[in-house]
Amino acid sequence: MPAKQVLIVEDERPIREMIAFGLKRAGFEVREAEDCRSARAALADTRPDLVLVDWMLPDMSGLELTRALKRDRETRELPVIMLTARAEEGDKVAGLEGGADDYVTKPFSPRELLARINAVLRRSTPTGGDELIEFEGLVLDQGSHRVTVGPRTVGLGPTEYRMLEFFMTHPERVYTRDQLLDRIWGGNVYVEERTIDVHIRRLRKALEEFGYDRFVQTVRGSGYRFSARTV
Amino acid sequence: MPAKQVLIVEDERPIREMIAFGLKRAGFEVREAEDCRSARAALADTRPDLVLVDWMLPDMSGLELTRALKRDRETRELPVIMLTARAEEGDKVAGLEGGADDYVTKPFSPRELLARINAVLRRSTPTGGDELIEFEGLVLDQGSHRVTVGPRTVGLGPTEYRMLEFFMTHPERVYTRDQLLDRIWGGNVYVEERTIDVHIRRLRKALEEFGYDRFVQTVRGSGYRFSARTV
């Protein structure tokens, strides 16, 4: 199961880094932003599972960011936890009414933060939306881990699935065996590079009967590439 | 929309009445209890939409009441907010880990309490009217906690029912054993992951005689999935 990704939006670097450190230790993947602008940038290319927003931010108040997130259909379901130094009631209420799913008052301990993050994540609904990627009829569903062509299902083993998932989310680009090992197997395993070839072969074989093996292309001397362009 | 009903469990009468007054003014229907015993009595004949539990109660700690509520499948979904005078972190964490959906630290203002109640109610799943879910003849009734196929009833134990309920409300998606434990058992229990397998087996066995065991699918290396698509 993939690690949950948390986006931290906090302008004070020491605090941000401390939080990031704690979350990483707890097994989260962490993305950092120091203001709303960079937060939006981060949201544009990754899709975190939860956002931690500081109340006070240089360009726009965290509350406004939260409101904006909750207003946008794309991010409406994204859980938000607000960090606030102000303990005054008025703000607490505003935070919750702004749509934050929870808030934590500074100073807080890592344990408390973690407990709240887990509580919020636990109740957050898994994206009901589709997670489909398609290339000319070849459909990969990241939610159900299924690859289909029309009504039929492509039979893939776990590694083949992960491989195809990686390829379909990173098409049109050559990856060396080394890079593939890194991205698909995860950084710290020692596996022969040639093993990639074997799995490529297995993937191709599975796709063959549907005519999609041509998408998995060899770039001699470099590595492999996934592309719908048969060149 | 009918008025939401809130059960207040608090032994100190002045506080209890103040809260009750504030909630009634805000349009809630209020039920009061001064200890766990009377809380249980109240729960037996009404079904509130939310419970406010004081941390310190004469007969049993509020935390234990919360735990008990979250353990019982009847009341598992019932949102709980804890009231606590202790602001120490350890307790906060214990409160959340005990399964409370939120907590409020005394002293609090009616406005803050209201905001939190609304926040919790907002995210508590609105039972979408009809309580029947069906997949190709397999009918699950969330109201009566029964599963039927035509005129016949599928014999399920409590855990199997909860499991099937979760699956049928979250179909077409792979869940790791970890996630299933979290969502079906409730976050804070330590149970072996392989126990899932055993319950899957029991669930399949129960569905087998009706031919629906094929809906419970293994995704090797990842977890399990419920899907009406057999392919």
Place this chain on the structure above:
DNA sequence: CCAGCTTGTCACGAATCTGCAACACAGTAC
């Protein structure tokens, strides 16, 4: 207190996957 049901663990075998090595084949440089 007992009987019956439910639940969490374990152990074992079955099914499947994985990585490697070995060999076959293709492309390239000379």
Place this chain on the structure above:
DNA sequence: GTACTGTGTTGCAGATTCGTGACAAGCTGG
């Protein structure tokens, strides 16, 4: 053509992962 490098293919043994029956402990309602 020959030598050499890079890739395709295959079989297999070891490692994982799952399915399954058995069992003890806990709980519930007599």
